[in-house]
Amino acid sequence: MEHIRTTKVEQVKLLDRFSSSNKALTGTLYLTATHLLFIDFHQKETWILHHHIASVEKLALTTSGCPLVIQCKNFRTVHFIVPRERDCHDIYNSLLQLSKQGFANDTNEILDRPMCLQITHFHQRTGKIVSSTKYEDLYAFSYNPKQNDSERLRGWQLIDLAEEYQRMGVPNSNWQLSDANRDYKICETYPKELYVPRIASKPIIVGSSKFRSKGRFPVLSYYHQSKEAAICRCSQPLSGFSARCLEDEHLLQAISKANPANHYMYVVDTRPRHRMQSWWATQKDIGRIIVRISSRIWNDEKIRESDEKKRLNAMANRAAGKGYENEDNYSNIRFQFVGIENIHVMRSSLQRLLEVSGTRGLSVGDLYSGLQSSGWLRHVQAVLGAAVVLAKAVTTESASVLVHCSDGWDRTSQVCSLGSLLLDPYYRTVRGFMVLIEKDWISFGHKFSERCGHLDGDPKEVSPVFTQFLECVWHLTEQFPQAFEFNEAFLLQIHEHIHSCQFGNFIGNCQKEREELKLKEKTYSLWPFLLEDRVKYLNPLYQPQAQEFAVLEPNTVSFNFKFWRNMYHQFDRTLHPRQSVFNIIANMNEQNKQLENDIKDLESEQTLLPGNDALRTIDSSNPADNRYSEYAEEFSKPDPAVVSLEYGVARMTC
């Protein structure tokens, strides 16, 4: 609270960023410990969580007051005009501190931050030490939804990954639970429970982990029971290792052999080829398996088998200066490259997209050339394309697949989770999707806190990798409107909470860190709260039993990729459509069920209808915040919006 100097400012104007008119909402701005709240004269509330604030900007003073522009991580942009400059300055400073973003703008400040829970920074602009940020300051540690400890614990136990692996059918005769990483000794960023081929002994695992970046050796991500094929994940092999790693080769063989249905397996490298090639050029170490074998794919795909052997042998011998082992050892591995760009490319791509789509008075040509130059849709297409490769290998060839990128926690998480989503209808249910996120993202160490910038860490570590995953899922829901139990609102709500820091799930960068933070004792899990509001997130068109949706085969032709308006402009009320077809159908469907079940009890069913949770306080702040009920009110009230044509009228009246 020590950062808050002014708690209330009256006569503040809220402008719409897409409307050029002076039609602003006037109201009162409140600053609380966790939220910025604006109540307009219609008594409509706009809540902005401090953690959602990505940047605050104070613009030059105008005649009507001091403009303050706040950009949020959930793509909300608000433009306030505060009448007095002093108030504006106070709010600006408070928000800078409360949102911990004072440093985020200093991109030249590159931090080498090890696993530490507390950091202190030198604020370059003001030149003084600004308060240190630590995990314990995050909202989740003070958020209290009035639950007792056993309820809290039950919430955390809702998603049990051991149960999930059992559902997949492991352990079985080919796959077993390994205790090698019991104390996070082998790999700090992996979970404790890891599934590996039964024939892979502990020394093999340890050996392989030393050969892989960050110790992230190949482990099971998804097991397809009927095809007996597995999706495995790992990180890149370490460069500068002079010899081949027998243990790693053994582990790959073991994975391949764990699939009795097929004699070969795929290794999918999710990095773009040109990067691989330049990387390859710098490698002295030809003995390493990945590069050696993959060269035959990307150097010359048309080359004949025998030529290939000669060529490879020659290359290997020349470079390594030693004999090359029997090629048959590797004949059962096929390499595949799918080009997904790295986190830095993705970050600037989305930034460019938002710059373009946030422009007022944009022309159609500008939007599409902006979409094109940002490359965002191309990246989304590449990610989904990689998942399709995975699903095809498993379903049509019954082959196991090993996926890796560099560190194996960004692109690998995207591709593995999307691949599983295509293969297994369970992950397309509300609960299954939570399990999928827990498994492939949270447990396998996607660095949520760094990627979402929860603390003021290195801005170069921030990247919309998970947002991109959600967008891929959205594109799938668009192509298969009946294959998913959940709707768009569910995806948006999850996106809301990866940044909100209201719940413990997405705090920290890996399981080890989460245990050290004692998140399960000090914070709440998001999932039970989402399940409580399940009705809001259901897709009324869902066909759970439909056979044609058993395995999804999405079409990745370019024109199937669209700009996700409802994500990037969800708060821009003047950009239609604002009526959601799915919500109204969901309401009808819900009513139908209710009426059939219990015609007599009308009152109880009224509570299911939207628009009833208008009351809320910060303490018991509804986790599934009421944005969607606002949204739902719109159906019954297709209120004509402000048209962005004031220009025309202005000309007419002059």
Added chain:
Amino acid sequence: GLLNSCPAGVASCPASSCPCRSPLSPRLTLLESVLLGPRPTTSRMEFSELIRTGQAQAELLRGPEAPPLRGTLCVTGHHLLLSPGPQATPDLWLLLLRSVDSIEKRVAGDCGTITLRCKDLRVLQLDIEGVEATLNIARSIEALSSLESVITSFPFFYRPKGLRLGDAWHFHPPERYYKRVARETNAWRLSEANEDFSLCPSYPRAVIVPRAVNDDALALTARFRQGGRFPVLSYHHAPAEPAGWVRLPELSPCPQVLLRSSQPLIGPQKRRCAEDEALLRAVLAGSRPGARGFIVDTRSAQTAKQARMTGGGTEAKAAYPGWKRLHRPLERGRPLQESFVHLVEACGDLEQSMDHWLSRLAGCRWLAHVKEALSTACLAAQGMEREGACILVHGAEGTDSTLVVTSLAQLILDPSSRTMAGFQELVEREWIQAGHPFQLRCAHSAFSHARPKHEAPTFLLFLDCVWQLGRQFPLSLEFGEGMLLALFDHAYASPFGTFLCNSEQERCLCEVRTRTHSLWSGLNQLKEQRKLRNPLYVPNPLALWPSVEPQSLRLWQGLFLRWTRPPEPSEAAWEKVWQIVTDQEKTEGSQPTVSASELQL
């Protein structure tokens, strides 16, 4: 060739002394002979002359999703038939030859391949046994699909079961709309000055004009407007009472009107026409006191000025006090057709990279045209609704972009035009009766290699705008995407007579009303309803103000990618929606209070 050039001559003849305006001009008899062509008795013989090979064995490929069809291919006077062998399904596959836009033939060995690109943007491939047969069939299709005589076209032979000839033809005459206007105001009258199409060949017999203007003045005004298209009432907007739907004519707060016309024939000499000026003055006088008028010119100020050199122009400020001119350039004609062609080309390329696709989407400018059309319509509607002004819309001929603007403005403002019947009436009144030259504009679609003459997808642009409106307000239109697709298909090739010819005059000469079936009677059959209606429709008495930001506009995939992407998931989804809605209606019967209160305003 004659048919195509002749009515165009009428439309693009700016000189007021055009001979075609006199009722018994030799031009009319010429027109008659071209339109009617050879007598129907000889037409059958003519068809058989054009058919070189009646039958062949063939395999039909209908795109990546549908399974190929094998059987006997047969060319008839109006259709291409494929009857599968006895072992296969008994369904007969049928294609109206009129819907073939371009044809491409290739022969290899002793068989050939014909690729048919249809006006509804479908691409079909026929693999035919026998080189001779292939060439002959290709030639027959080419000849039959480009027959220009109206009277021998299929609608004159189409006699479906369950429909009566003459049904629904009197469903939407302007008289009917006038009755509605007369209930709201008495400032307007129905004039039959154009009874013999002598004032304006592209107008219907009856038009709605200010009561204060008599028929003689109308005749003089007609001479001052290109093609005789003097200003007529397009839409009378009486804002809904807050209470709901009850309207009291005498209390109607401030009725606004939307008019349309063609450009005035100002010419280099800056001519004026007292009657024309008086007509527009009378419009303002008939509205509330002190009302202002806006002339929305769908050309840029420069183009409008340049039009003076060829006898046209735009209203001079000084001559029309109370009226202010606004220029909103809309694309039309050749550039619009090219935009359509480029978009369809881009949509046919499945292999292109994302970058290439996005740059082609931007480069073809189709969505930019949609945005411009929608925002100009919003401007006109806003002028009426918010400014209480009278609006006159015109471009040059007043038969293309003018109609896009006036019909969209009505859809935005008028809840009754958003119903199934109201929308049909709107299309009938504002497009067909208003003289949009369908036959010229829709002679070819996006695939034709023929040199474009008068083709332009103006009507498609309108349909796309309506689709955008329906997407932004998914509950407010009673008709669904299916209706818009059906209108697109039928405008380009149809077994019904509704979209035949270029004007009411031509349709009268061809006796379209008595000798063909109306599309509306076809569409209003019960079995078609699920395809055409929007299951989620809830009447909405308010104006629909669409967002015209490019972020809110989307490519109409249902049309442009209709045949390239599998339709199943979305079709199945809509089936499910229908099921839920039907269930809803059932349960509503038992417990009406809940859903009614939820869904109503």
